[in-house]
Amino acid sequence: MKKIGFDNEKYIATQSAHIKERIAHFGGKLYLEFGGKLFDDYHASRVLPGFEPDSKVRMLCQMKDDAEIVIVISAGDIEKNKVRSDLGITYDVDVLRLIDAFRGIGLYVGSVVITQYAGQAAADAFKKRLTALGMPVYMHYPIAGYPGNVPLIVSDEGYGRNEYIETTRPLVVITAPGPGSGKMATCLSQLYHEHKRGVTAGYAKFETFPIWNLPLKHPVNLAYEAATADLNDVNMIDPFHLETYGVTTVNYNRDVEIFPVVSAIFEQIAGESPYHSPTDMGVNMAGNCIIDDDACREASCQEIIRRYYQALCDVRMGLGDESSVRKLELLMNQANVSTANRPVAAAALRRADETGAPAAAIELPDGTIVTGKTTALLGSSAAALLTALKTLAGLPHDLHVLPQLIIEPIQKLKIEGLGNHNPRLHTDEVLIALSISAATNPVAELALAQLSRLSGCEVHSSVMLAQVDTGVFKKLGMNLTCEPHYQTKKLYHK
Template identity: 70%
Template sequence: MKKIGFDNDKYLKMQSEHIRERISKFDNKLYLEFGGKLFDDYHASRVLPGFEPDSKLRMLMQLSDQAEIVIVISAPDIEKNKVRGDLGITYDEDVLRLMHEFTSRGLYVGSVCITRYSGQEGADAFKKRLEKLGIKVYVLYNIPGYPSNTSLIVSDEGYGKNDYIETTRPLVVITAPGPGSGKMATCLSQLYHEYKRGVSAGYAKFETFPIWNIPLKHPVNLAYEAATADLNDVNMIDPFHLDAYGVTTVNYNRDVEIFPVVQAMFEKIMGECPYKSPTDMGVNMAGNCIIDDEVCQEASRQEIIRRYYKGMDALIAGTGTEEEVYKIELLLKQAHAALEDRKVVPASLELEKAAGAPAAAMELDDGRVITGKTSDLLGASSALLLNALKELAGIDHAVHVISPDAIHPIQELKTNYLGSKNPRLHMDETMIALSISAATNPDARLALEQIPKLKGCQAHTSVMLSSVDILSFRKLGIELTCEPKFEQGKKLQ
C-alpha cells in the first residue's frame, strides 16, 4: 500500500478556517489569487502523498456560500492558441472546461476576465463566443510600463480604464488556466475600483508551493523548482519577512522581486500596505499538514527524477532546453537523489541489454516490479501492460489472454490498409484486443478487470515512445518516464 505523508482532512479544515479569518480582516471582501491548479493538482498529490488532486476545490466547496469565481485569461494567450501541456487543450477551451467543472460541483462562476487586451482579434472572437453563452466578460487593458510605473498604473489612466468586475460575494477567487494569465493584476485592479467605491477590500495569495514553513532545500520545495524549471523560478528565503519578524520563511523569486512594487501599489490604493512581506500575503496551510516528513521527502525525490527524464526527453525531441536539464540535474544533487533510485529505470535497462530490444518496467502498488520486451506481436509497452495485468490477476505469464489469431487481423489492418510500417500493437490496440477476447475468455476478462489497479503505478521505457502510447499511459494514470533516446532508426510519431 502507498504510504501516506499528508493529512488531507486536517488540510481541508485548517485551510478553509484560515481563509475565513483572512476575509474577516478586511471589509468582508477578499480577492484571493489562486496559483497552480484549483483541481487535478497531480503535482501536489505526488509530492505530498495523501493530498487529493481536488483538495483545493473541496476546500472551496466548504466556502461555497461565500465564494464566487472569476476565471482569468490573457489576450496574448488566446491569440497564440497557448496549450495546457498536461491536458493538450488550448487555454480558451480550458476556460470553458473549468467553468463546467466548477458549476457541476455547486460553485458559482461569476464571470470571465480577459487581461492584457490591446485589440487582439482572437480575444474579440472569444469574448463574443462567451457572451453568446450568457457569460459575463470583462476586459483589462495593457498598461504601458507595467508593473514598475506605479504612478500610471494606480491612476484613472491605468487601472481606472479597466472594466470593474461586478461581484456579489465576500470571497472572490481569481483563477486561470495557467501561469502568466494576469491573476494578480486582476486582483489589484479590483482593489483600486473597490476603494474608489468606498469598499476596503483585501487581497491574499494561495500558492501551494513553495511551502513557506519548511526548509528552503527540503525535497518538497526542490520538487517545485524542478516542476517550474522551464520558468526559471527559484526558491529563496523571504528577506522582507526575515527583516520584519526575524523569522525565516520560504518564497520564490518572482513574488520577492515584485513585492516592493505591490507594496507601492497597495499604499497608493489603500493608503498603506497591509502586509510586510510576500509570505504575509499567503494563506497556504499545507506545511502544517505533513504528518510523515520522510514519506514526503522520498516522494519528492522521485518527482525530481521524473522531471529530469521529462526535461531530457523534451531536449532530445527539440522542445526543451539544456538550461532546464542542467537546473534539474543540480536539484537532483541537492535532494541527494540518483536516477537508479527509481526502481523501474535499472529494471528496464537491464532487460533491454539482455533482450537486445526495447524494454519496459512497471512498479506495482505493492513494490513488485514487472517487465515487458518488444516482440513480433507487441511493443514493449503493450507487453508490459499485459504482464502487469496478468500479475495482478494471478494469471501465469505464459498464458495467452489474447490469442495471437486475434492480433494478426489488427496487424493486417494497420499495415495493409492504414499505411502503418509498425505491425506491433500499441497499448490502446492491445486493450481493445483484450476487451474483445474478454467476451469469450475468462482469463482475459479477469485481466481486463485489473486495469483500475494500474493508476498511480510507476513505469519506465528504455526508449522514447510514440504519442499514442504516452497518451495511453496518461489515461491509465501510470507515472511514465522514458529513456532519452529514440528507438533505433525511428522518430517519434
Template identity: 50%
Template structure:
C-alpha cells in the first residue's frame, strides 16, 4: 500500500486563495499568471509528493473557468529540434496539441498559441499553418531587441512593442507551455507593456510548484527538482533578495534569481511605479509546502525520483539526447544524498535474474529481463524470448500473480502468437519477430473473449499503476510509452538489446 505524504485538497484550497488575492488586489484589472512546470499531468509532482493529484492545477483552473483564458507558448527552436517530453515520449509541438485537447475537456478557454523567438523556420511555419487551419489563433514573437540588459530598448516600440498584442478579455490570463524555456515570462511582460499602453492596470505573478520555497535547500524534494532539470542546468539557491528584504530564508533557483533584477526594472519601467515585488519568491504563488502532511514519506519518494532521473539521464546520454555535463550533474546529486542505483529496490532482481540466465546457458547471452515491484513488495520478473520482449513477459507474469493464476498456465494460445509473428516477419517484413507489449496485450484482450483466465488477468492491468519496474536494456519507444500508459514507473540500464544502430 503506497503511503500518502501530501494533501491535494489542502494544496488546492491554499493555492486558490492566494491566486484570488492576486486577482482581487487593488487597481488590478487583469492578472497574467505564468505557470511554471506542468499544468496538466504533472507526474513529477505526483511522484515526489505522494498524494498530489497530477491534474490538481487544471482542476483548480476549472473552478475559475468563467474568469480565465489560456495562452500556450512554445519556443520555435524546440519545434525545429523535435524536443521531446520525456514522460509521454512526444515532441513539444505535439504536446501543444495535446494540451489544447486536455484544456477543452475541462471546458477552459484557449486564447491562442504564441511561437516565441520566431525566425521564419519552415518547420515552424508548417506548425503554425496546422494550428491556423484547425481554428487555433497563433501569434509570432521574435527575439526581444535589447534583452536582457537594455531595459530602455526592451520597454519600447522596438522591444516589446514589436510583438503583436494578444487580444485577451478575461481577468485571469494563464500563460503556460510544454516545458521550460518556452518564453512564458517574455510573453507575460510583453502583454504588460501593451496593456499599460492601452491604459489598463495589470499584474504579473508566477504559479510555482518547485523548488518549494519554504523547504530546506537540500531537502530531497528540492534536490529532485534539480535532477529533473539537469539538462537545463537549474540549480537551487537561497533567494538572496528575499533574505535581504525580509530576513527570511527562501529557496528559489538560479534562472529566476538571475533574471529578477531585470524583470523588476522592466515592470517598473512599464508601470512607472515601484515594483510590488522585492524578490523572485514574492512573484511566486507557491503553497505546495503547506500541503505536505508527512515529510518522511515525501523525502523517500524524492530520493527514489532522484535515482529514477539518474537512470533516465544514463539512457538519454547513450541515445545522444544529452551531454555529459547533464549526466554528471545527476550523478553528483545522487552522491550528495548518499544514493546509489541499487537503492531502487527493483533494479537488483532484474540484474540478478539476467546474470543467472547468462551464467547457466550460453544461449541466454543476450537475454533481457524486466522486474516489477508489486504493491505488496514482491518482485515479478519476465525475460525476453523469441515469442515476446521482456517487458511483455513481465507484465503477463505480474497480472497472473495478481489474479492468482499459476505461472505455467498460458493466457494466450501459441497459435495466436505464431499468427501475429507471421504477420510481422513474413508479411510486414519486420526484422524482429519478438512481439512487443502492445501486440501481446492486444492478443490477451482477444483471448479474454474465449478464455476466462485471460479475462480475469486482463482486468488486473489497472493494478499495475504506481508499480516500479526496471529493465536490463533500453526499451523501445513503443514499449516505454505503453508501460507509461499503464502507470508503471520504469527505468532501464543504458544498454541496447542489439548492436544494430537503428533501434525502433
C-alpha cells in the first residue's frame, strides 16, 4: 500500500487561513495570481501522496462568499488557437469550461479579461460570444517595452489604457487556461487603477511549485523542473530573500528575474514595495503539510522517471526535442534515480522478451505486478488491465471472465462493420465487454467492481499505445509510461 505523505485537510485549512491573513494585511482587498491548475492538479497529487486533485478549489470554496474569479486569456492565444495539451481543447473553449466548472461548485465568476489585444479578429469574435452569454469582458493592451519600461507601464499610456475590471469582493482570484496569459500584468494593472481611485489593494501569488521551504534539490522540487522541462524553468535560491532575511528559500527563475521590475512597479504605483523578495509574494503553504518526507521523495522520483519516458515518446512522435530529454536525464542524476527504479517497466520488458510481442505490466496497490501479453483476442494493455482486475478480485489467473460469445461479436463489428484491420480488443472495448458480461455473470461483476482500486497504479507498456488506450488509463487515474517504440514500422499511427 502506498504511503500517504501529505495532510490534505490541514492544507485546506491552513492555506485558506493564510490567504485571509494576506487579505487583511492589505486592508481588505487582494488580487491573487493563481498559477498552475485549479482543477485536477494531478501533478501535485502524484508527487505529494495524499494531496487531492481538487484541493485548491475546495480551499477556495471555504471562502466563496468573499471570492470572485477573473479569467484571463491572451488575444494571441485566441488568434492562433492555442491548445491545452492535457485536455485537447483550445484556450478559448477552456475559458468556457472553466466558467461552467467554477459556477458548478458555487464560485462566482465576475469577468473575463482579454490581454495583449491589438485588434485580433478572433479576439473580437470571442468577446462577442462571451457578451452574448452575459459574461462581462474587459480588454487589456500591449505596452511597448514591457516589462522593462517602468515609467511608461505605470502611466496613463500604460496600465492606464487598460479597461478597469469591476470587482465586488475582497478576494479576486486571477486565473487562466495556461501560462503566458498575462495574469501578473492583469493584477498589477488593477493595482494601478485601484490606487488612482483611492482604493487600498494588494497583490499576492499562489504557486504550488516549487515549494519554497523545501531544499533546492528536494525530489518534489526536481519533479517540478521535470514537469516544465520544455519551458526551461529552473529552480533557484531566492537571492533577494537570502539577502534580506538570511534565510534560504526556493523560487524559480522567471519570478526571480522579474522581481526587480515588479518591485519598481509597486514603488511607482504606491510609493513603496510591500515585498522584499519573490518568496514574500507567495502564499503557498503546501510545504508545511508534508507529513512523510520519504513518501513524497519516492513519489517525486517516480514522477521524474515518468516525465523522462514521456519526453522520449514525444521525441519519437516528433512532438518534442532532445533538449528536454537531456534535461530530464540531468534531473534523474540529481535525484539519483534511473529507469531501473521503475519495477513495472522491467516487468513489461521481460514479458515482451519472453513472448516476442508487445507486453504491458501493472503494479497493484500492494506492490504485486501483473502482466499482459498480446494475443489473438486482446492487446497487451487490455490483457494486463483484465488480469489486474481479476487479481484484485481474488480470481484465478486462468479463469475466463469474458466468454467468446461476447468477444467475437465485438471483433466482427470491428473488422466487418467498421473496417478495422486489428481484431484485438483495446482497453475500452474490454471494459465494455466486461460490463456486458457482468449483467449475467457474478464473477465478471466482481472483477468490474475493482475498477476504482486501479487509481494511482503504475502501468508500463513495451510499445507506445494507441490514443484510446492511453485515454482509458488516464481516466482510470493510472500512471502510464511507454517505451519510445511503435508496435509496427508504419509511418501513420492513430
